[in-house]
Amino acid sequence: MRRPLLGSLALAWLALGPGPAAAAAAPSLTVFAAADLAFAFKDIAPRFENATGARVTLVFGSTGNFAHQIRQGGPADVFFAADRSFVDALVAERVLLRETRTLYARGRIVLATATAFGPKLTELRSLLDSRIRHVAIANPAHAPYGRAAEEALRKAGVWEAVRPKLVYGENVRHTLQFMQTGAVDAAIIALSIASVPEVEWVLIDPGLHAPLDQAAAVTRRSPRPELGLAFIQFVNGPEGRPIMKRHGFLLPGEF
C-alpha cells in the first residue's frame, strides 16, 4: 500500500549516491582550529594552498569539543587550540606528536561596547553602569577566553557585581554574535575577532589574567605529518605572522 512512497524514497536515495562519495575522495589537510582563529585562518589558508598545492579544509569550533573528537580518532591532521593546556594534555596522551607542538600566538582580550549602546566603555568598572543590562563573555567553564574574562573581572574587583548581568556564549565567536545581534550592550571578547562594524573596543590589561598561550600540534593519526607541520610553520612564518598580527594576536618572540 505504501509502495509508491517507498519506491520514490529508494530512488531518491540512489540519485543522491555520488555526491558525498566523490567529494570524500579528494585528499586534503584537515585543520581543527579554535573559533578565535576564524578570520585570520581564512586569510592564511588560501596562501598556504597557493604555496604548496595542498588543499586545506578548515573546521572551526570549540577547543574543548575538538580535544574530545581528536582523542576519539577525529580526522584532523593539525589541531590549533585556543589554550595550550588542551594540546599539552593530548601530547601527554600520545594523540598529538610532541615534536610538532608549537606555540603560535598569545591571545588578548578586549572590553567591547555595542556601537548601538552609545559611549564606548573604557574600563571594566564601567560595566557596573545601570544602563548596561547584559554583558556577554564566553563560558568560563570550558572556553579559554571566557576563563580570561572571568579572571580579569575578578582581579578588577567587579565579578560579583557584574555576575547578574552575564550571558555566556558557547565560544568566543558566539559571544561576539550576542553583540552583533544587539542582544547585549557590552562583552569581553578576543581582540582577534573584535574588528567588526557593530563593536567598539579597548584592550584589557593583560596583567589581569593568566596569559592566553595558544599551541598547535600535528595528530599521530595524520597520514601526512610533514604537511601539517608545514602549515604550523607557515602560520608562524613570514607569510602568516603579519596576518596573525593584523588580527590582533601577539606572536612568539614578542611576548
Next chain:
Amino acid sequence: MDLFPVWLSLRVSLTATALTLVAGVPLAWLLARRRFPGRNLLEAAVVLPLVLPPTVLGYYLLVAVGSRGPVGRALAAVGLELAFTWGAAVLAACVGSIALVIKSAQAGFETVDQQLEQAARTLGRSEWSVFWRVTLPLAWRSVLAGTVLAFCRALGEFGITLMVAGNIPGRTQTLPLAIYDRVQAAEMGEANALALIAVGIVVVLLFGLSRLARLRY
C-alpha cells in the same frame, strides 16, 4: 554556493528515516501489543534521546563509536570506521528521531480494535499477515505522521551530528551545520539561502505526501 550540505543532508535523513522505520515500527508494535518484563523500562529508554541534550548524547555516542570506544574498536577490527563519516551523521539522525516514529506508531497501533485482529486470526491468518493486512492498514496514518516527524527531525539534527560526525566541510557538514557555520562567520546571505532550501525541502515533502495520501485513500 556549495550545495554539498544539501545533498549530504538529503541522503543522511532519507537513510536515517528508512532505518528508523525498519527498527521503530516493530518496536512500536511490541510496546503496543505485548506485555513482557522490562516493557516499562524499554518504553522509557525509547524517549531518552528526546530528554538528553543533543551534544551530551553526541558525546556519549562518540565515546562509544570513537576509535577508543568499544563499538569503534569492534568496527575497526573488521576494517570499518563510523565516527566522523557520513554514517555517523546517519547514526546521529537515527538516535535523534527514532522516538518520534515509535511513539506515533505505538499510539496508532493501540487505537486499532483488537477484535478485528482476532477476527483475522479466526479466519486463519498468521500473526505476520494480521499485522500487514489489518493492523498496519488501520494505523498507517499514525505511522506516516511519525515518519514525517522523524524525517524533519533527522534533516534538522544538529547537536549529536556535531559531536559524532564533526563539522567537516565537504565530508560531514550537513545542512544545519553549514547554516550554523555561515551564521558564525557572519555570512548571512549564504546562511539565509541554505535555511530557505531546508524549509523548501520540508514544504515540498509535506505537500507531496498529503497529495499522495489523498490520491490513495
